[in-house]
Structures are given as C-alpha cells and as structure tokens.
Amino acid sequence: MYTKGDEQLWTGRIDDTEKKEHFRNFQVTDVVNLKGIDDNRENEQIKEHTAQYDVGILGYAVDRGVYLNQGRVGAQQGPDAIREKFGNMALMNDITIGDFGNISTDETYVENVQTEYAHMIKKSHSLAKFHLLLGGGHDISYAHYKGLRQIYPHQSIGVINIDAHFDLRDAKHATSGTGFKQIIDEDPEAGYLVLGIQQAGNTQHLFNIANDRGVEYVLAEHIDQDSTNERIASFIDKYDVIMLTLCLDVIDSAYAPGVSAPCSFGLSPKQVLRLILEVLKYDKTQHISIAEMNPKYDIDGRTAKMVGHIMFRMLHRNSNIE
Numbered sequence: 495m496y497t498k499g500d501e502q503l504w505t506g507r508i509d510d511t512e513k514k515e516h517f518r519n520f521q522v523t524d525v526v527n528l529k530g531i532d533d534n535r536e537n538e539q540i541k542e543h544t545a546q547y548d549v550g551i552l553g554y555a556v557d558r559g560v561y562l563n564q565g566r567v568g569a570q571q572g573p574d575a576i577r578e579k580f581g582n583m584a585l586m587n588d589i590t591i592g593d594f595g596n597i598s599t600d601e602t603y604v605e606n607v608q609t610e611y612a613h614m615i616k617k618s619h620s621l622a623k624f625h626l627l628l629g630g631g632h633d634i635s636y637a638h639y640k641g642l643r644q645i646y647p648h649q650s651i652g653v654i655n656i657d658a659h660f661d662l663r664d665a666k667h668a669t670s671g672t673g674f675k676q677i678i679d680e681d682p683e684a685g686y687l688v689l690g691i692q693q694a695g696n697t698q699h700l701f702n703i704a705n706d707r708g709v710e711y712v713l714a715e716h717i718d719q720d721s722t723n724e725r726i727a728s729f730i731d732k733y734d735v736i737m738l739t740l741c742l743d744v745i746d747s748a749y750a751p752g753v754s755a756p757c758s759f760g761l762s763p764k765q766v767l768r769l770i771l772e773v774l775k776y777d778k779t780q781h782i783s784i785a786e787m788n789p790k791y792d793i794d795g796r797t798a799k800m801v802g803h804i805m806f807r808m809l810h811r812n813s814n815i816e
C-alpha cells in the first residue's frame with residue numbers, strides 16, 4: 495500500500511529561512527503525493543503541477559522478505575530512519591528533493607508489494623533526475639529491476655550489487671535472499687556483478703550457482719585491487735542501463751550495526767563510496783537502491799547517518815543532476 499511521505503521527518507536545525515547557503519536538505523524537500531498523479535497523464539500533470547526534482551526518494555518499507563529469509567526483522571523502519579538523518583545534512587549545490595513516499599504491505603508474501611513498488615518506480619521516474627530507492631529488505635532488488643524493465647522495455651540491463659551476499663537463493667516465494675536469482679532466471683540478457691562478497695557469508699552451493707550462471711564477483715578482500723575498476727568498466731560496457739543496488743551488510747558491522755545480517759570483516763564506508771562513485775561515473779544509472787537498513791539494531795543512529803552521508807556524497811558528485 496502507498497503512503498505519502500511524513501512531513502515531520504523533514505525537520506531539523508534551521509540556521510536561516512531565506513539564504514540557501516545556510517540550508518540543510520530538509521529545507522528544500524517537498525513531500526509529493528504520488529496518488530495525486532494520474533498514471534496515464536503523468537507527464538502532462540508533472541509539467542502543470544510539479545517541477546522536476548533533482549533527486550527523488552521512494553521508500554520500500556518492507557521487512558517481510560527478510561522474515562521469509564529467516565532474518566531478523568526491523569528494516570520496515572529503514573527508509574524513514576534514513577530520511578531523518580539525510581534531511582539534517584547540509585545542502586550543497588542548489589539541488590531540489592522530492593519525497594515520493596513509501597510502499598508497505600500487510601501481506602504474508604512480498605510478490606504483490608514488489609509489483610506495486612515497481613509501478614511506483616515507473617510512475618515517479620519522470621519526476622526526478624536521480625532516484626534513491628530506500629529499503630527495506632533486499633527484496634527491493636527484484637522490485638527495482640521490474641521498475642527499470644518498465645522504464646526501459648527494450649534496453650539491456652546490467653545489475654551491480656554491492657553486497658556481502660549473492661542473494662541467489664531458490665525459494666517457492668520471493669524473499670530478501672532470492673532477488674538476483676529471480677532477475678537472471680527471468681532475463682537471460684541481464685548480467686550480474688557482485689562487489690564485496692564474503693566467503694564466510696555464502697555457502698559453497700551459492701558459489702556454485704554463481705559460477706554456473708556466469709555471475710561475476712569480487713571478494714571483499716580483493717576490492718582494493720586495481721582489477722576491480724577494470725571489472726566494473728568491462729561489465730558496464732556490455733549493457734545499456736546499469737541497475738545499482740547497495741546491501742548495507744557489505745559494510746563492516748563496526749560502521750553498520752543497524753542491518754538485518756551484520757558482517758565482520760566487511761568493507762569500510764570509504765570503500766563502498768568509492769565503488770558507488772566509480773559506477774555512477776559511467777552515466778548509465780539513474781536509480782540506486784539501498785537495502786537492509788534496520789534501525790532496530792542501530793547504535794546511536796550511526797548506520798542511518800552513514801547512509802545519509804553516502805547519499806550526500808553521491809548527490810553532490812552526480813553528473814545526472816549537475
């Protein structure tokens with residue numbers, strides 16, 4: 495079900511109400527009700543009623559897929575926790591932000607909410623130049639892919655996942671651990687590159703699936719090798735559109751305790767940011783999903799704040815919105 499963004503989340507310290515150089519992100523954020531925008535007339539209505547935002551935020555407030563994957567729940571509150579931290583960070587450059595609200599579900603399974611989320615990704619696409627899709631469990635990955643498929647029906651899609659895990663599980667129902675298996679089963683043209691894989695975090699069976707299905711990956715301990723950039727470049731070169739998704743459990747649990755499945759020997763935030771900026775450099779990515787933010791296990795909001803920082807750095811070095 496769709497819920498308009500909560501205006502109360504976009505509040506914070508006010509240094510000045512007029513001069514932009516004093517502003518924080520919340521002071522340039524509009525809460526936009528997507529329900530008010532007709533599916534079939536979206537482009538005309540956008541022109542009439544809404545400027546195009548530099549950045550759009552759409553939340554996937556769902557942790558049912560984590561539960562179905564035997565994980566610890568709490569990520570339903572992830573999108574709002576990130577909004578609060580990001581909103582209070584300084585505004586750099588003269589960007590505008592649209593909060594397009596959250597999708598959530600009361601259902602047992604996540605297939606329907608994934609379909610609804612994909613529809614909302616399509617619907618909000620022309621409302622912003624760059625989109626942040628905030629989770630929620632990593633079942634957001636399949637919804638992200640389905641949304642891109644609707645936006646780009648004929649283009650090839652390469653999927654880059656910054657993650658400790660392959661998420662290549664087979665299951666009767668979609669979960670937070672099945673998203674990329676669903677994508678490659680459904681779309682033989684899609685490619686899949688995972689950056690930051692933990693050997694201890696994936697069984698031999700999952701490595702076998704990855705190898706059998708031609709999945710490309712870089713282990714966490716090899717991420718700083720020069721060859722990583724070459725792997726990214728040659729992967730991106732093969733596809734028209736790049737879907738970029740970040741599973742926050744790729745980051746060491748010292749920095750990111752507030753995730754569904756915390757990780758030892760994970761990447762540092764700097765390493766992750768470097769990977770994201772490297773991918774964005776190729777200008778084939780207009781949507782990034784950020785998954786598994788779980789405020790229930792966060793310590794002093796440090797994980798949510800780190801995500802806010804990652805968003806800040808992405809948005810202020812992003813050629814899509816310059």
Ligand SMILES: N=CN[C@@H](CCC(=O)O)C(=O)O
Pocket residue numbers: 563564565632659660661663670671672695755
């Ligand atoms: N989305 C997360 N997926 C991981 C979870 C691992 C864990 O719970 O330890 C997976 O299925 O492998």
Ligand SMILES: [Mn+2]
Pocket residue numbers: 657658659741742743744
């Ligand atoms: Mn993961």
Ligand SMILES: [Mn+2]
Pocket residue numbers: 632657659661670741785
């Ligand atoms: Mn994942």
